[in-house]
Amino acid sequence: MADxxxxxxxxxxREVGDTLILPRYxxxxxxxxxxxxxxxxxxxxxxxxxxxxxTPRLRALVDCPVIGEEACA
Numbered sequence: 001m002a003d004x005x006x007x008x009x010x011x012x013x014r015e016v017g018d019t020l021i022l023p024r025y026x027x028x029x030x031x032x033x034x035x036x037x038x039x040x041x042x043x044x045x046x047x048x049x050x051x052x053x054x055t056p057r058l059r060a061l062v063d064c065p066v067i068g069e070e071a072c073a
Contacts, residue, residue: 005061012057016050043070 024046032045051068058066
């Protein structure tokens, strides 16, 4: 069971990387970058979109809370 869950999570991470994160790598505009707690604490549109995409999919795999860094910032 643990191996199957790990495989499913790995597949989700690959998918979010391929579809939301990698396409934005090296292509962010200034408007795609915000700060959180200070000028060196950055968050990008890719970070936010990836978290929004991943959260419901992780919750569907296991019945547990998902705490994301960007949603809590």
